Amino acid sequence: xxxxxxxxxxxxxxxxxxxxxxxxxxxxxxxxxxxxxxxxxxxxxxxxxxxxxxxxxxxxxxxxxxxxxxxxxxxxxxxxxxxxxxxxxxxxxxxxxxxxxxxxxxxxxxxxxxxxxxxxxxxxxxxxxxxxxxxxxxxxxxxxxxxxxxxxxxxxxxxxxxxxxxxxxxxxxxxxxxxxxxxxxxxxxxxxxxxxxxxxxxxxxxxxxxxxxxxxxxxxxxxxxxxxxxxxxxxxxxxxxxxxxxxxxxxxxxxxxxxxxxxxxxxxxxxxxxxxxxxxxxxxxxxxxxxxxxxxxxxxxxxxxxxxxxxxxxxxxxxxxxxxxxxxxxxxxxxxxxxxxxxxxxxxxxxxxxxxxxxxxxxxxxxxxxxxxxxxxxxxxxxxxxxxxxxxxxxxxxxxxxxxxxxxxxxxxxxxxxxxxxxxxxxxxxxxxxxxxxxxxxxxxxxxxxxxxxxxxxxxxxxxxxxxxxxxxxxxxxxxxxxxxxxxxxxxxxxxxxxxxxxxxxxxxxxxxxxxxxxxxxxxxxxxxxxxxxxxxxxxxxxxxxxxxxxxxxxxxxxxxxxxxxxxxxxxxxxxxxxxxxxxxxxxxxxxxx
Amino acid sequence: xxxxxxxxxxxxxxxxxxxxxxxxxxxxxxxxxxxxxxxxxxxxxxxxxxxxxxxxxxxxxxxxxxxxxxxxxxxxxxxxxxxxxxxxxxxxxxxxxxxxxxxxxxxxxxxxxxxxxxxxxxxxxxxxxxxxxxxxxxxxxxxxxxxxxxxxxxxxxxxxxxxxx
Numbered sequence: 001x002x003x004x005x006x007x008x009x010x011x012x013x014x015x016x017x018x019x020x021x022x023x024x025x026x027x028x029x030x031x032x033x034x035x036x037x038x039x040x041x042x043x044x045x046x047x048x049x050x051x052x053x054x055x056x057x058x059x060x061x062x063x064x065x066x067x068x069x070x071x072x073x074x075x076x077x078x079x080x081x082x083x084x085x086x087x088x089x090x091x092x093x094x095x096x097x098x099x100x101x102x103x104x105x106x107x108x109x110x111x112x113x114x115x116x117x118x119x120x121x122x123x124x125x126x127x128x129x130x131x132x133x134x135x136x137x138x139x140x141x142x143x144x145x146x147x148x149x150x151x152x153x154x155x156x157x158x159x160x161x162x163x164x165x166x167x168x169x170x171x172x173x174x175x176x177x178x179x180x181x182x183x184x185x186x187x188x189x190x191x192x193x194x195x196x197x198x199x200x201x202x203x204x205x206x207x208x209x210x211x212x213x214x215x216x217x218x219x220x221x222x223x224x225x226x227x228x229x230x231x232x233x234x235x236x237x238x239x240x241x242x243x244x245x246x247x248x249x250x251x252x253x254x255x256x257x258x259x260x261x262x263x264x265x266x267x268x269x270x271x272x273x274x275x276x277x278x279x280x281x282x283x284x285x286x287x288x289x290x291x292x293x294x295x296x297x298x299x300x301x302x303x304x305x306x307x308x309x310x311x312x313x314x315x316x317x318x319x320x321x322x323x324x325x326x327x328x329x330x331x332x333x334x335x336x337x338x339x340x341x342x343x344x345x346x347x348x349x350x351x352x353x354x355x356x357x358x359x360x361x362x363x364x365x366x367x368x369x370x371x372x373x374x375x376x377x378x379x380x381x382x383x384x385x386x387x388x389x390x391x392x393x394x395x396x397x398x399x400x401x402x403x404x405x406x407x408x409x410x411x412x413x414x415x416x417x418x419x420x421x422x423x424x425x426x427x428x429x430x431x432x433x434x435x436x437x438x439x440x441x442x443x444x445x446x447x448x449x450x451x452x453x454x455x456x457x458x459x460x461x462x463x464x465x466x467x468x469x470x471x472x473x474x475x476x477x478x479x480x481x482x483x484x485x486x487x488x489x490x491x492x493x494x495x496x497x498x499x500x501x502x503x504x505x506x507x508x509x510x511x512x513x514x515x516x517x518x519x520x521x522x523x524x525x526x527x528x529x530x531x532x533x534x535x536x537x538x539x540x541x542x543x544x545x546x547x548x549x550x551x552x553x554x555x556x557x558x559x560x561x562x563x564x565x566x567x568x569x570x571x572x573x574x575x576x577x578x579x580x581x582x583x584x585x586x587x588x589x590x591x592x593x594x
Numbered sequence: 595x596x597x598x599x600x601x602x603x604x605x606x607x608x609x610x611x612x613x614x615x616x617x618x619x620x621x622x623x624x625x626x627x628x629x630x631x632x633x634x635x636x637x638x639x640x641x642x643x644x645x646x647x648x649x650x651x652x653x654x655x656x657x658x659x660x661x662x663x664x665x666x667x668x669x670x671x672x673x674x675x676x677x678x679x680x681x682x683x684x685x686x687x688x689x690x691x692x693x694x695x696x697x698x699x700x701x702x703x704x705x706x707x708x709x710x711x712x713x714x715x716x717x718x719x720x721x722x723x724x725x726x727x728x729x730x731x732x733x734x735x736x737x738x739x740x741x742x743x744x745x746x747x748x749x750x751x752x753x754x755x756x757x758x759x
Contacts, residue, residue, distance in 0.1 A: 015732055018742045053732070053745050103731040196687035199728035234627075234671050235727045237740060275623055276670030278725055292622035294668040353689045353730060360731055427688060441688060449725075451668075 119207030159345030163320035195394030215322030228269030340366030344410030393422025396502025398509030434531035457500030476522035
């Protein structure tokens, strides 16, 4: 590798890109050439450095100077001052603060990073960075020292299970695909991460694409596959671009293509970009989409291991599963198996969102409790409120409550509790969330994403949503809860794929733990969390009202009356429950009632 | 807008897409995506043109027009109706919703006088909602064409819209 006296790391996070980060990179390169410094100073692209909202951002090493907010026009001056004259340009200098990455910050308490270890640490667009952190060493070891059977044994012994959510043991899946007669065999990587609020796979693809590619090549050697597809959703353009660069570089370095590392093993792969369909995250729908069809699931068996892409044996794992593989090979199955519970080993990435102090992307060992995740890793509930529920497993998962907080996290524990591991989105809710409204929100999503192939899902989700909407609108009638329960069972039992089978889970779990909230909506026409607009009203407390008129002046429908310095009054018939008066009142005089 | 696209333009775009992605069945979605990118939607003429290109004289097999239309109507990112020069995609999912997404959506709808899926009469803007684009930590988020705007407030919307011709 060439030696440079300085490295400039320019942040190419989506937000900085929107602020012209690529233009800054180009301008830097041009100016370094113009000033004859290009052989001394290297410009690198990196992921988030700091507060991208004020970007573009860059770091200069070894000095460790952090610049922010410069424009292309400032670059010639900056290059001349900093690199030629050795003077820091104070105008753009930022105090070095602990990294403020809203997604993936510095290591938090109780975090262990295996899959995310390189994200933000290396340049994803430069394979040499990955090589410098032992990249492709596992592949070398596999191809020169291990038989495919030994690789499968190692992965099996590690206890690695599918991180897409279902948790099928990866080693067993590889052995199945290997055992099936048929040629060619295919590797598929499911990068169709569609759960709202879940973006851990995006960060891995954008920050460390080679770990996924290396995992796939190792898997291909183990199952005897000759070609692979990474199916990435079109909503992640940067991930697609990063992957394509990484694949081209891997090919150039001989990790992909014919006779990999001089052995007689050959494997190549390509990125397939979706066109916007949530259901394509389901493996049979995904494979249909790869083959140029509508992304509609089909019944299993036959499983993809037997009959997958182009009717051939196909091994399908998700991004996180593959990204774990090189580390397992390098550090050994027992290292990996030393983390986690009896049945679930290693770590799991989660995106924690909702009403917590520190939301974002985390990676924690299996077996950690939800309480530790919410209160230690994510800093607890925001604004001193109380914990109410946590939705795990995305829109097809379930709500868990206080009594579940101390369960050690693993696949079985979550399933037994009435939810699932899913891909790893966690939405934490405090007492201000209405659980009927939450159920309606998730059902609205699954209903819209139902592909329409099978009737229970297509029609059933729509009917469930209608009932939930009716209840939220204050039109719920006796018998609705029982109808919901019936419908949920029908949809769950009779739908073709995981989307339909999982769609009723948010309703079932909220009914189980918050039945009283449903009953309050239906029988008392009351929303206990004071969320459902048709069921709430606002009242001005005479003791607190100073008659300042702020509420009346801000009311969009003139529902508030009262003289200056006199107690005001809200007319419930005119009020549209927008809540503006509550926000603008300086005396907390307006109470929400239900 | 559709009347402004000539048949020869469509033929050229389809030709280029087929040359780039090949004539295999698994090239259908990439070809349709390419056409969609060129015109903002998949015109009916393009579907007929693709069908012509994919005729296999050796096996005498066609791809049915209905099959192509089925694809174009299944995937959210493909449109069978003409769209504006710029497409605004608003993320309507829970993480953006809880950090003020609704106010952004209302501002966009009011400023452009559009509802979800509609296009302005001058074909400048189309407003649609999108599934989660995974930028939840900088929500609320919109995409205009390929440009990302995060941490939005309603006050920023007029300035952002100004930037587009």
